[in-house]
Amino acid sequence: MKSIILRLALLLAVAALPLFAAPAEAAKLRLCTGSPGKTYIRVGEKLAELAKQLTMGGLEIEVLPSKGSIDNLNRTLAGECDAFIAQGDAVAFFASAVDRTVADKVEVMGELYKELGLLLCRRGTGIDDLDEVGNGTVAAGSMGSGSLATMLVLKTIAPDLYGDIQIYPANGFEGALAVLEGKADCVFDVIAPQSDLVRTLNDNPRTGAQLYFAEIDNGDLEDFEVDGKQIYEIVTFDDELYDNLSTFGDPETLAISAVLGVSKAFLETAPEARSALAMLLLMGSKDIETVAYGERRPFEK
Known part of the structure; x- marks a missing residue:
């Protein structure tokens, strides 16, 4: 009888164990994200939160601020970060113009969400599309930002349309201020629509009254590929979410x-992190998109 009771107790104890046991020591990953107030940091924080929940403490993510995509790549190669969030075209730009060995040193795990290249111009410029800027000036970001990388890629792959555009080295709030002060005609930022930046520019009386959304609608940009993968997609943005910045019709x-x-060197020292990160991308996709888009995706093909 005692033997039967012991066996039952053992079976109950085994049944009570979690399906995935946490390792004795968690893998600690330093994630480079972006500037305060932008979405990369909030997505990074969501990834850190999901890591605690889904890996049972097996992966700890430390979220680090940065200047953006290019800065993230530089810092990862320098060993200051183990992983990074970046624009797909910024990774391609970095590999072609900064360090051709980057593909040997980092691995792109997958897509987190879609960002939008938003163009805001000053009222009175008459600019409705990026290809109408001519030899005017666009505030497109400082060195280290993905927005600047995108603008440089656009100037390279479509020189007839964008080659004469002058670049002012700022974006975000600083870029918007440059437009208001007449230092630039438009500000360009690659950003998630559910961004503190766009909401603030819309709600601020000064910027909301003087800035408006313009278009980037050259369908040939969709032909740009890196390693056989499409980099750009032309979509329609529901700008009515930002009533002061919106114009007639969705741009x-x-x-x-x-x-x-992720750094390949990090994956070599913490191989279990690969499956943990893959699980975060798969199981956390809805949570990540909610951070980036809000309750619904504000654009469509």
Whole structure:
């Protein structure tokens, strides 16, 4: 009788064990994200939260602020970060113009969500599309930002349309201020629509009254590929979410993949992190998109 009771107790104890046991020591990953107030940091924080829930403490993510996609790649190669969030075209730009060995040192795990290349111009410029800027000036970001990388890629692959555009080295709030002060005609930022930046520019009386959404609608941009993968997609953006910045009709603009990349050196020292990160991308996709888009995706093909 005692033997039967012991066996039953053992079976109950085994049944009570979790399906996935946490490792004795968690893998600790330093994730480079983006500037305060932008979506990369909030997505990074969501990934850290999901890691605690889904890996049972097997992966700990430390979220680090940065200047953006290019800065993230530089810092990852320098060993200051183990992983990064970046635009897909910024990774391609980095590999072609900064460090051709980057593909040997980092691995892109997959897409987190789609970002939008949003163009805001000053009222009175008459600019309705990026290809109407001519030799005017666009505030497109400082060195280290993915927005600047995108603008440089556009100037390279479509020189007839964008080659004469002058670049002012700022974006975000600083870029918007440059437009208001007449230092630039438009500000260009690659950003998630559910962004503190766009909401603030819309709600601020000064920027909301002087800025408006313009388009980037060159369908040929969709032909640009890296390693056989499409980088850009032309989508229609529901700008009515931002009533002060909106114009008549929903503008077309670029959708760009925001991806999660990891140092191959880190994966060699913590091989279990690969499956943990893959699980985060798969099981956390809805939570990540909610951070980036809000309750619904505000654009469509």
